[in-house]
Amino acid sequence: MDPKRELTSVDLAALVGEFGAYEGAKVDKAYLYGDDLVRLKMRDFDRGRLELIIEVGEVKRAHTVAPERVPDAPGRPPQFAMMLRNRLSGADFAGVEQFEFDRILEFTFEREDGTTRIIVELFGQGNVAVTDGEYEVIDCLETVRLKSRTVVPGSRYEFPDSRTNPLTVSREVFDHEMEESDTDVVRTLATQLNFGGLYAEEICTRAGVEKAMDISDAGEDVYDRLYEAIERLALDLRNSNFDPRLYFADEGEDGDDSEDGGENETGDNGDSSPERVVDATPFPLEEHVELPSEPYDTYLSALDDYFFRLELEEEGEPDPTDQRPDFEEEIAKQERIIEQQQGAIEGFEQEADMLREQAESLYAEYGLVDDILSTIQEARAQDRPWDEIEERFEAGAEQGIEAAEAVIDVDGSEGVVTVDVDGEYIDLETTQGVEQNADRLYTEAKAVEDKKEGALSAIENTRKDLQEAKRRRDQWEADDGEDEGDDADEEEREDRDWLSMPSVPVRENEPWYDRFRWFYTSDGYLVIGGRNADQNEELVKKYLEPGDKVLHTQAHGGPVTVLKATDPSEASSSDIELPETSIEEAAQFAVSYASVWKDGRYAGDVYAVDSDQVTKTPESGEYLEKGGFAIRGDRTYYDDTPVGVAVGIQCEPYTRVIGGPPSAIVDQAATTIELEPGRYAQADAAKRIYRRFREQFEDESFVRKIASPDRIQHFMPPGGSRIAEE
Template sequence: MDPKRELTSVDLAALVGEFGTYEGAKVDKAYLYGDDLLRLKMRDFDRGRVELLIEVGEIKRAHTVAPERVPDAPGRPPQFAMMLRNRLSGADFAGVEQFEFDRILEFVFERDDGTTRIIVELFGQGNIAVTDGEYEVIDCLETVRLKSRTVVPGSRYEFPDSRTNPLSVSREAFDREMEDSDTDVVRTLATQLNMGGLYAEEICTRAGVEKALDIEDATEDDYRRVYEAIERLALDVRNGNFDPRLYRAPAEDETEDEETTGPVVDATPFPLEEHEDEGLTAEAADSFLGALDDYFFELELEDEEEPDPTEQRPDFEEEIAKHERIIEQQQGAIEGFEQQAQAQRENAELLYARYELVDDILSTIQEARTQDRPWDEIEERFEEGKERGIEAAEAVVGVDGTEGIVTVELDGEEIDLVADDGVEQNADRLYTEAKRIEEKKEGALAAIEDTREDLEDAKRRRDEWEATDDHEDDDDEEDEEKNWLEMASVPIRENEPWYDRFRWFHTSDGYLVIGGRSADQNEELVKKYLEPGDTVLHTQAHGGPVTVLKATDPSEASSSDIELPDSSIEEAAQFAVSYSSVWKDGRYAGDVYAVDSDQVTKTPESGEYLEKGGFAIRGDRTYYRDTPVGAAVGIQCEPYTRVIGGPPSAIEGQVETLIELEPGRYAQADAAKRLYRQFREEFADESFVRKIASPDRIQHFMPPGGSRVKGE
């Protein structure tokens, strides 16, 4: 089975109680990784340092982690993290609640200056919304604008519509939901009752009801057993009766001399019969939070350790041998299922064949229990009956009073009977068990077909590999161009140049262009970084950056003899117009002028006044009329790994992948998140994108105002 990547509603219900033990812990700092992983560092009086991780991307989880397992802090805290630090530093953790039975957790923090609520949506695309004590949204990772609900900064947070809570549903409401269904029992529990697939199957198994039983064929007794199984589960959750388990798939290679363990596939708050039936190995855990910490830590390691098939010749022989071993095991399992199902049916038929004898045994026990006779006495009476040669007593092999089970031997077969039930009910239970085993056989048959397809695929890939001569090791091929997008692990080489705090890009000719982000930076550029030979560009429209096309680096000797290429000046002009009010106003072109550095002065003419960031121009200007806006953001892998942005023609040769933008309806922060998700899809190493290209870093290179991906 595939490993779990999202917490279930039952998981969250179990977590609420365990999170409660951390109430009173104080928040130190908040960190945001990418656009979907939030970390809160806290201090608890009894436990010391506490680390809380909340992830709402492809993996959806919320749990504490061991301090040594937390990821390294990002180098530059994004705005969302800074907002949380301002609101939560020194705040007390006041508790957590689950919204109804939905996959939503609400973490509450108290400070003298007010309440902060972090509402975590662990469904759909996932989201984290930060609200005040009155549920007004301060900020959120994703804005939501639907007919049914809205989650945007400045509005009141709206929870999704209420759904049936199976852990508190009344018997009458349960019956209505079941009767309104037009499918089978397990699908009804999963969807109508919101149990989810895994726990819907678990309830059926615990209730002894066939999963594929059509609702039209379900009896009142089936309803009763299913409802009682749900009630027992709800009671365990409410009372905190947890016995957490970490489940692993069977190890692929087992040896007698070395104990091996398979990969993790699930962590649950209590043992599940479904997982036991699937042959998963279970490991007990001290707490559910601890089990989730171990589970997701190992899951991340397994994802990172997946081999890169392009690096060397794959071991096709081992892969083929593994599939053949699995097929052999699956065939053995199918034969075993057939034998088990046949044995259960034969035992059920034996009960009817020896009906009077079995009825005599069960009636004797039931009559004794109505007289409050203890199980030990009942067992003694059967032993006495054996000595007197009573046939019914001789058929009794054992009595288990703790489980209410009596074991009988009929025609050499030992059969466990539920003492409180009659012959027909015990036979029906055996027939139902035979059907359940046959269902497992059907699943195994489907699995063996999948494995056979995998086997044929491995053989085909081996034949294709051997049919070419291109895969031989050759040192001369080491210098081939790297495919960064397909690399399993991209090495990170960081560099923060002196101009990184400004807007910047390098032209297609290699010249540096820098622009101011504010009036202060415009002032600084003119006063500090403008050198002879540089070209200054600005839009005719008000509200644009001072744009400087550098002839030389500040560390080099300046020169007025350098002739800047027209292509670089045109790219700088496009940069100037794109990062101005022209883009913000939704226009697609604007006028730009260029002057030499010696034409720019901070000294106004008599009677003139220059605002901060402003400057005066002396002499003629060169105009670039109707310069089209154009901006792109890309990811560079050589010589450094980083996000860069600027005119598409300038950066396309410097990046491995880029996304072109145009003025549009998405706010800058929302558009940055869309670009981040698209970049993650393009790189095989998603963790690389998270580390160097967070939405906050992407936003650093985007024009002001609304944007959209070009062509959307």
């Protein structure tokens, strides 16, 4: 018996009632793992911390989990997670509904500024759509464009076509659906009545009806018994009359030959749970009567245990004869810490910038802010209550007084007024003037900068720990392979079929250039490009050395592209003659990541110069923008250079996503996917590539670990793309 990997419609009907117990819980934070698992961290005032997991990939589920079982928070949150945080932070969970009897749950969250609905599709390819209170799609994990329905950002969410709901079906409709069938009873219940296989069999068993009975042989008595069984099931679901069960089957058995029979509880006679979980149901099933089972207080807790155990079983037990330390787990842990630290550093930078911008905004709107603060200070000096002050601002706003219109909120308990200054909400301490409030914001920004410095120091220590773990792993493998010889080991690596391996070892590294765009040419030379004006500036000032080539497109908005003659850790040299193939690949890289691709064009002009021709010093009367540079001397042009990008997964010497010109990438990766300008947004195209990679590798978990859609997107050109052969 195969374990259940997707929740049924009956499961969802049972969950709706139990989720109701958590109404009023507040959302703290949202996370996205890969492209199919959403986590909502909430606080329930009666139960404390609450974790909701929604997964719509190969496993399709939605339930609460114990806090200690939630996966580690990913590093930098992707755009979808940030959107959820912006809309849900501080929102109240208002309830969940099942759409008819379909495998769709609609979670509703309320906040003062509006309603957010998370619609979870647990069928087919799976999807999570986030809408406002009027069902306009804000964002979704998958865009759907079918003749029958559309789910895309900016459009109204469309539910699938209605189907028969067996829990509310009338007897007349039930008879009609059964009589319209041309197959047996159980298949009719599964398809026409939408019960699915397991519960169609359960209805037959409870009704005492032969499953394989041809529908034409089913008389009124059979219909009576089936309809009564359905009504009893529906009544249990409506009244939340549950007695949840977790079912098991011994390893290597189908679970049909249990000698114990009945609902065997685990723990009897000191026995532990059987090896394999196969199902979790809201009440005992006669179809599972011969399987050992374990009772639970709630169906949510049963599902939590079920999927937790299922995941552990699928990970498999370690080989007791293998004494090799788990370097990969240690390395992965350090890398997760680094991702979290990098996210914290970026958060500190953004917060400090925001505080400084707020302080500058106060000075830019000095008169407006001073008017607001003076009004409050004068009113308080006259002992006017805060409620009256707030009412005066509201009245002034109705009259169109600019200062009053800028007041968003007055908090008398804290002595703070929130004002809108150039679209930015700023909290002001009403006992202080404009200068003091600005100084306070500058001081807070400095304190945040200090936190950033501490995080930078911490991340350096973590990087040292990571490098040490990699050194010990490499030393272990070197010692382990001495008996076979280096040549044999190299030959073995070259002959490996990475796509067919059941378990691919993860060997990631974090090169210094990873935050830039980069690739290695087919001749082994490093090419790096800027992602924005700041990085363009940094490349020219910090990393440009004698012997390097600089390439740039004639089109506006291209990255500064540097073809490195040597690594920064090596002594630079102007005597190195760079191969023409590497220069041409660097030219293709430069044109592909410029506005040429974004504009949907397939070729553009590129020029190349030596590093000593590039300067940040403008001629007299000239001005260079940030990221700009001046060229002295002749340029070598590469006209009509074709765009071309491939994204691949490299497995040796490191496991990572790589991307760049196809001629360079194809020999460095275990598999590659070529792209061309197209209609899919960058995020959507990345998800399509991610799914294609998962299909290609036997070890799908390996792809999930190193090649998330966000990581793939890191190597994709700006603008729309599509897979070349599609």
